[in-house]
Amino acid sequence: MRQRRVVTALAIPLVLAFVAASCGSDSDSSSEVTTGDATEETTAPDEGETEETTAPDEGETEATTAPDDGEEAAETTVAESAEPAEPGVYGGTVSIGLEAEANGLRPWEDGCASGCVNMARTIYDPLMAQTAEGNYEGYLAESIEANEDFTVWTLTLRPGITFSNGVPLTAQSIADMFAIQQGGAISSGTIATISLNSVEATDDLTVVYTLESGNSAFPSNLAGVSLGYVFEPAAAAADPDNFGFAPVGTGPFTLDKRDIDNETVVVRSDNYWRTAENGDQLPYLDSVVFRPIPDEGTRLDAAVSGTTNAMMTLRGATVRDARETDLTMYEFLGSDTGGGMFNTAEVPLDDIRVRQGLNKMNDQERVIVALGNDGISERTTQWFSSSSPWWTQEAADTYPDFDFPGGQALLQEYIDDPNRSDGKAVGEKIDVELSCPPDPTLLAAMQVIEQVWSGSEQVNVNLTQFDQATHIQNALNDEHKAHCWRWSGEGDPSASLNPFLADPEVSVGNLPNNRDDETFALAVAAIETDDIDERKELYSQINQRINEQAIIWYSGGTATAIAVDPAIRNVDNWTLPSGSPGVGTPSAVTFYTEMYLSDQ
Amino acid sequence: MIKTIAFILLRLIATLLAVTFLTFAMVALLPGDPVDTILGTATRDPAVEAQIREELNLDDPFLVRYGNWLGDAVTGDLGRSYITSQPVADTISQRLPVTFQLAFMSIFMSVLVAIPIGVMGAYKQSKWQDTASSAAVQVALSIPNFIFGIFLIWLFAVQLGWLPASNWNRFSDGVVDNMRTALLPALALALAQMAVFSRLIRSDMISTLQENYILSARAKGMSDRYILFRHALRPSSLSLMTIVGISFGALLGGTVVIETLFAIPGLGFSLINAINGRDILLIQGITVFIAVMFVVINTIVDLLYAVLDPRIRRK
Numbered sequence: 001m002r003q004r005r006v007v008t009a010l011a012i013p014l015v016l017a018f019v020a021a022s023c024g025s026d027s028d029s030s031s032e033v034t035t036g037d038a039t040e041e042t043t044a045p046d047e048g049e050t051e052e053t054t055a056p057d058e059g060e061t062e063a064t065t066a067p068d069d070g071e072e073a074a075e076t077t078v079a080e081s082a083e084p085a086e087p088g089v090y091g092g093t094v095s096i097g098l099e100a101e102a103n104g105l106r107p108w109e110d111g112c113a114s115g116c117v118n119m120a121r122t123i124y125d126p127l128m129a130q131t132a133e134g135n136y137e138g139y140l141a142e143s144i145e146a147n148e149d150f151t152v153w154t155l156t157l158r159p160g161i162t163f164s165n166g167v168p169l170t171a172q173s174i175a176d177m178f179a180i181q182q183g184g185a186i187s188s189g190t191i192a193t194i195s196l197n198s199v200e201a202t203d204d205l206t207v208v209y210t211l212e213s214g215n216s217a218f219p220s221n222l223a224g225v226s227l228g229y230v231f232e233p234a235a236a237a238a239d240p241d242n243f244g245f246a247p248v249g250t251g252p253f254t255l256d257k258r259d260i261d262n263e264t265v266v267v268r269s270d271n272y273w274r275t276a277e278n279g280d281q282l283p284y285l286d287s288v289v290f291r292p293i294p295d296e297g298t299r300l301d302a303a304v305s306g307t308t309n310a311m312m313t314l315r316g317a318t319v320r321d322a323r324e325t326d327l328t329m330y331e332f333l334g335s336d337t338g339g340g341m342f343n344t345a346e347v348p349l350d351d352i353r354v355r356q357g358l359n360k361m362n363d364q365e366r367v368i369v370a371l372g373n374d375g376i377s378e379r380t381t382q383w384f385s386s387s388s389p390w391w392t393q394e395a396a397d398t399y400p401d402f403d404f405p406g407g408q409a410l411l412q413e414y415i416d417d418p419n420r421s422d423g424k425a426v427g428e429k430i431d432v433e434l435s436c437p438p439d440p441t442l443l444a445a446m447q448v449i450e451q452v453w454s455g456s457e458q459v460n461v462n463l464t465q466f467d468q469a470t471h472i473q474n475a476l477n478d479e480h481k482a483h484c485w486r487w488s489g490e491g492d493p494s495a496s497l498n499p500f501l502a503d504p505e506v507s508v509g510n511l512p513n514n515r516d517d518e519t520f521a522l523a524v525a526a527i528e529t530d531d532i533d534e535r536k537e538l539y540s541q542i543n544q545r546i547n548e549q550a551i552i553w554y555s556g557g558t559a560t561a562i563a564v565d566p567a568i569r570n571v572d573n574w575t576l577p578s579g580s581p582g583v584g585t586p587s588a589v590t591f592y593t594e595m596y597l598s599d600q
Numbered sequence: 601m602i603k604t605i606a607f608i609l610l611r612l613i614a615t616l617l618a619v620t621f622l623t624f625a626m627v628a629l630l631p632g633d634p635v636d637t638i639l640g641t642a643t644r645d646p647a648v649e650a651q652i653r654e655e656l657n658l659d660d661p662f663l664v665r666y667g668n669w670l671g672d673a674v675t676g677d678l679g680r681s682y683i684t685s686q687p688v689a690d691t692i693s694q695r696l697p698v699t700f701q702l703a704f705m706s707i708f709m710s711v712l713v714a715i716p717i718g719v720m721g722a723y724k725q726s727k728w729q730d731t732a733s734s735a736a737v738q739v740a741l742s743i744p745n746f747i748f749g750i751f752l753i754w755l756f757a758v759q760l761g762w763l764p765a766s767n768w769n770r771f772s773d774g775v776v777d778n779m780r781t782a783l784l785p786a787l788a789l790a791l792a793q794m795a796v797f798s799r800l801i802r803s804d805m806i807s808t809l810q811e812n813y814i815l816s817a818r819a820k821g822m823s824d825r826y827i828l829f830r831h832a833l834r835p836s837s838l839s840l841m842t843i844v845g846i847s848f849g850a851l852l853g854g855t856v857v858i859e860t861l862f863a864i865p866g867l868g869f870s871l872i873n874a875i876n877g878r879d880i881l882l883i884q885g886i887t888v889f890i891a892v893m894f895v896v897i898n899t900i901v902d903l904l905y906a907v908l909d910p911r912i913r914r915k
Contacts, residue, residue: 097766097863101873103683111638185638185652188645241685260684260694261865261873262768293766293863298753302863305757307764469632469876476636508644 084581085570087276088284088596094568097299097311099588101261101292104244106236107229108177108184114314114560114587117225119290122266122592123164124229124249127155127174127222129576130490130583134389136219137576140169140230140250142205144222150214150528155222157205158577161273163232164254171201176233180240187226193499194221216530220492252283252593264290274577274593284596300563303327309565312588316373317441319561327563330572334586335388335488337380338371339554340436343480345504345513347422348430353414355550358432358459358482360400360407361452368556370444377556382543383488383497385557390493390536395543399554404452411458431460435474436484438465445555446484475511485511487552490586493539494527501542512551519545560588567599612895619891620673620884624666627880634658634682637877656682669884678888679881681874688885691870696889698768699859699866703851705782706789707844713794714840718801719828722836725806733798740795746857749788753862756784766863785862789855793847797840804836838905845901849894853886 102119104110112120129139138144144155161169178199181187190196195212202208211218222228232248239246245258250273253266267287274282291308293299296318303311304325311327313319322329342349342358349355368377381399384390400406411430418426434450436442446463453459466474474480488496499509501520519542526538546552562585564571574582574591582591635652653659657668672679678688717737721730757765763784769777808814809832817827856868863869867886874882 104685109685183648183651185648188648189639192645241680244685259770259865260686260691261869262770262863291767291863295861295863297750298766298861298863301753301758302765302767305753305761305765307757307766466631467876469637469878470630473632473636476633 084579085276085573085575085594087278087280088570088594089598089600090284090596091286091600092284092597093287093289094285094310094564094592094595094597095289095291095308096562097291097293097302097308099292099296099299099312099314100294102264105247105255105258106184106240106244107225107231108181108187108236109240110244111186112225114312114589115290115292117587117589118312118592119264119266120225120229121251121589122253122288123247123251123255124231125251126224126228127230128219128228129223130220131576132581132583134583136223136492137578137580139223139576141222144219146216146218146530150216150218150530151211153209153211153218155207155209157207158273159205161250162271163235163248163250164269164271165232165235165248166271167232167234167248169230169250170204171207172204173233174207174230175199175201176237177231180233180236181227184226190221190224190226194218196227215494215527216535217492217494217527220495224491224495253285253288256287261292266290276594277575277579283593285592288592297321300325303563303565306565310562310568311564312560312562314558314560314588315441316371316376316559319376319559320372322561322563325563326566328566328568328571329561329563330585330590331559331561332572332585332588333378333385333387333557333559334490335383335385335390336486336490336558336560336587337383337385337488337554338484338486338556338558339380339552340434340482340484341480341512341552342482342550343478343511343513344551345478346481348414348420349432349481351414351421352549353410354430356400357407357410357414358453359550359553360403360410361456362449362553363402363452364554364556365402366452367445367448370448371441371556372444373556373559376559380554380557382547383493383539384543389532390539392536392540392543395540395547398544398547400547400550404456408456408458411456415458429458429460431462433462433464433481434484435464435466435471435480435482437468437471442484476508478513480511483511485552486558487554490583493535494523497539497542498523498527514549514551516545516549560586562588562590567597569596569598570594608895608899612892615895616888616891620670620888621666623884623887624669624880625662627875627878627883628662628665630878632878634878634880637879638682669881673884673888678885681882682879683873683877683882688882691882692867692885692889695865695867695870695886697771698864699852699855699868701771701778701782702786702789702855702859702864702866703848705786706793706851707848709786709790710793710797710847711840711844713790714797714801715833717794718798719805719833721798721802722805722809723824723828730802737795737798740791743791745788745792746861748791749785749858749861752784752788768862768864781864785855785858785864788858788861789851796847797843800840800843801833801836804839805832808832808836841901841904845897849890849897852893853890 096118098115098118100113100115102110102112102116105116105120105123107120107124110116125140127139127141128136128144131137140157140161142156142158144153146153157169157171157174163169182191194215196209197212198210200208209218230250231243235246235248236243247255252269252272252274254269255264256267257263257265265287268283268285272282276282291302293302296313296315299311299313300318300322302308304327313322319331342355344350344355364379368374368379371377378386381396382391414420415428415430416426422430424430432453434446436446443465450461450463453461471484475483475485499507501516501523502510503520504510504513504515522538522542526535526542529535562571571590572585574594576582634656635649635658638652639649657665660668669679676689678692680687681691684691717733721733724730753765756763763780767781769781771778814827814832817831853868853871855866856872858864859866859869860872867890871883871886873879874886
């Protein structure tokens with residue numbers, strides 16, 4: 001008996017000591033082992049592509065660059081962005097921890113999320129890229145022009161560029177790429193969405209794209225991986241299955257080693273076409289090593305300990321932890337936002353009173369706190385973040401503030417309606433299923449929403465959790481009710497909004513199954529003009545209508561970050577070949593062309 | 601001997617058939633479609649989607665798909681991953697050395713520590729050494745291996761900077777570099793096993809030390825150390841051997857949490873990614889492989905009994 005007391009007395013404090021050290025809040029890891037994070041690769045960052053949604057997480061973070069209230073000023077340097085890329089120093093290796101491995105490096109065939117895009121940008125160059133102002137300029141393209149109705153786009157390539165295998169980049173290369181892209185698992189969807197009919201080379205450097213219907217936002221698609229990342233078509237056609245292990249692009253680096261789930265190494269390309277503004281041959285780095293590290297805490301620890309010298313994250317909690325370290329933070333607070341959707345084809349969510357009532361009872365601020373994002377994430381009211389050029393106050397004003405009594409009143413209207421769509425008797429509670437993937441932060445957010453909804457005494461909330469693949473499958477199969485999801489991104493609004501608003505019978509992207517021809521007509525009109533003010537007004541109206549119909553809810557924007565050793569420079573202030581500053585690091589993705597190590 | 605080998609082979613085939621069929625069936629029952637993993641939620645071209653489904657035979661009946669897979673598998677063709685397009689056999693051959701090394705190192709470390717602790721516990725039964733070792737074992741059993749792993753990363757990588765926090769250097773990259781990346785994850789796996797092994801050794805050793813021949817050995821004036829390690833340890837190791845075999849087999853597929861935590865490209869990590877992506881052929885391939893390894897390892901364990909215990913040899 002005495003022995004047992006001694007054993008227990010020794011055991012408990014030792015266990016607690018281990019747990020405390022492991023879960024400590026200083027510069028070490030979080031205690032979560034997010035084995036499910038490896039599947040984030042199923043989604044793609046919105047990079048001007050027509051792929052609508054990203055990971056179905058319900059909103060992680062929106063970073064401000066300020067430390068959290070009440071905390072000591074972190075030693076972290078939050079970098080000032082928007083200074084032009086400075087002249088660099090040659091040499092060195094950047095080793096960056098990614099949140100997931102790339103499924104593959106075939107732009108036409110393999111889905112490419114943030115980690116993959118970081119890799120792809122070292123091997124391939126895009127035809128177009130997004131500037132800091134949000135528009136699109138040529139990267140490999142020297143210029144692009146449209147005809148009057150935006151159905152024919154004429155692109156002129158820069159001269160003198162070769163692929164890494166020595167083959168010249170010509171307009172015919174782009175045309176030959178199209179033949180492969182038409183059959184690609186990923187590219188074909190993009191081509192179908194934008195109704196791209198043909199791609200022809202009219203001379204050595206001139207490519208003509210012909211669309212079935214006008215699209216003023218077409219250049220944004222040429223900034224995305226599936227259509228815009230240029231690969232050598234002959235090499236791809238010769239061995240499509242293995243091209244991802246020997247990719248050929250025009251990028252600043254070439255693939256040296258591909259050890260899947262461990263490391264991918266790219267080394268400086270000998271014949272890269274770009275020079276810096278001061279004439280320096282680019283790139284500066286000798287190599288870049290990409291290490292997929294799914295666990296957030298381990299990824300941060302790897303960067304802090306020097307196992308890697310950079311890391312990316314799409315999680316607010318990790319942004320918060322990384323701020324406490326000596327790493328330099330490049331945070332991006334963009335339009336990518338978490339939240340969820342109501343399946344308007346399912347009772348009782350087909351009734352606008354129910355959706356509006358539930359939305360009014362959704363306390364977004366509390367959800368943000370539950371997600372651990374207070375001080376990091378801002379309240380979201382529309383498809384765009386407040387820093388986006390598309391954001392409008394009019395749209396913001398239509399998103400409901402938390403109004404519990406107002407929500408109850410709307411639900412009561414439905415409950416008292418003898419013709420209520422769910423067929424239940426007057427006075428009976430409504431049934432709602434709320435489903436999110438099994439992420440610890442999402443579970444906390446779900447529970448906040450569930451508690452508020454259930455607290456109305458009007459709603460029976462059934463919480464369900466499925467692994468990410470099943471969660472996505474349920475959405476695609478319309479087997480969802482209130483469903484966690486993620487919206488928007490930094491690309492052109494049409495890329496995400498048009499599929500979202502199109503006829504649900506035709507468009508996979510209209511996951512809420514909300515058919516509103518009037519709103520869709522606004523979306524179509526927005527790509528029939530290139531007048532920015534006109535487009536902005538149209539998107540404002542679209543967001544107002546989405547808010548009024550209460551199709552989706554928001555749980556705060558998503559802050560992402562690239563955290564690096566302070567010696568690494570030119571991380572977020574990359575420039576286009578024209579000298580225009582790029583858009584920065586949305587979704588923790590950047591270009592490595594001008595990056596350098598200052599301690600070489 | 602031939603009879604024994606034939607029996608082992610039959611047992612292996614029956615096991616594999618059962619395992620592969622059940623795995624195929626269970627994965628087929630899972631919600632989720634590999635096409636959705638390949639295409640994501642982006643707008644898709646119906647013709648391309650149909651082509652993918654046809655190439656992957658996803659619309660064939662379950663038994664037809666299983667039969668086709670089985671027919672290919674017996675010729676060594678385990679198919680290609682739906683997600684990476686890499687041959688499944690290649691994926692396994694790249695991952696296996698990593699998990700194998702991890703499992704072997706953790707078992708080795710566990711046994712190395714467990715034997716002296718277990719022996720000491722039995723020898724000093726009810727004394728303070730036994731009590732202290734029991735307390736340590738209880739602590740070790742109480743700590744989940746991933747918590748211990750996080751602690752190891754914090755201590756040895758972040759605080760001391762002695763070892764890397766993540767990823768893997770292959771043997772071909774250099775033995776020292778390889779060991780540096782293998783040490784922490786192997787240690788994380790070893791902790792709980794060490795606890796179990798030491799308890800097993802201790803309890804078996806306590807029984808053995810009460811045997812008459814041990815009394816005879818003492819009466820002959822043999823030293824305690826000689827008696828413990830020469831006469832008592834071997835007969836006390838039979839249970840340990842069984843558990844080691846089972847543990848090794850379990851580790852080949854059960855290291856998923858540690859492999860994910862340390863970002864190690866092993867079988868477990870690959871398997872969880874395959875499950876999440878509904879990569880059926882990769883799931884099948886890895887499962888078959890693990891099943892084969894389980895049977896092989898346990899056969900080896902059975903054979904080793906004869907080595908350890910002469911009475912079994914004489915039988």
